[in-house]
Amino acid sequence: MVLRQGACKFGLWYVHIDWDEKVVYRVRFLKTGQESEVPVSLRLFLGGRLTKITDVTSFALKENNAFAQIYREVCKVPYGRTVTYGEIAEKCSTSPRVVGNAMAKNPTPVIIPCHRIVSAKGLGGYSPSIEIKEALLNMESQVYR
DNA sequence: AACGTACACTTAT
DNA sequence: ATAAGTGTACGTT
Numbered sequence A: 001m002v003l004r005q006g007a008c009k010f011g012l013w014y015v016h017i018d019w020d021e022k023v024v025y026r027v028r029f030l031k032t033g034q035e036s037e038v039p040v041s042l043r044l045f046l047g048g049r050l051t052k053i054t055d056v057t058s059f060a061l062k063e064n065n066a067f068a069q070i071y072r073e074v075c076k077v078p079y080g081r082t083v084t085y086g087e088i089a090e091k092c093s094t095s096p097r098v099v100g101n102a103m104a105k106n107p108t109p110v111i112i113p114c115h116r117i118v119s120a121k122g123l124g125g126y127s128p129s130i131e132i133k134e135a136l137l138n139m140e141s142q143v144y145r
Numbered sequence B: 001a002a003c004g005t006a007c008a009c010t011t012a013t
Numbered sequence C: 001a002t003a004a005g006t007g008t009a010c011g012t013t
Helices: A040-046 A066-075 A085-091 A096-104 A130-144
Strands: A004-010 A013-020 A023-030
Touching: A004 A040, A013 A040, A066 A085, A066 A096, A085 A096
Parallel strands: none
Antiparallel strands: A004 A013, A013 A023
């Protein structure tokens, strides 16, 4: 297996990605970085010119644990839409808290669109920065308008 | 192995 | 405003 690493700018951040062919192992938002090759659809997506990332998937979706089920549910949320932690929890027969946990530990944000999961009364959280969540949702709402 | 604590929540007092 | 329920992870014993 050949692990490839690249980065792509998004606002003030660099989106760093580690991937191999079709499988993404890690996505991080860092303040530093250097533009380099990333999966094509990721670049288009971050540029607001694609609504669905099709050419890669996340390794976390394939696992066989409680989080993976949650992640798969999160992936069903369409572009430009948001659902609450509670709604995801209900579909997975668990509690909202657990969904929050799963989101916080999401190894591949964007690929797994955890920014579309919000709290029942407000935006909810996002790491490393809530600004990123806002920017992503803002971008999606513009395309969707 | 057990225990405590910390959460990207929600609902009911 | 505060508390209780919730499941997982992670640190400390």
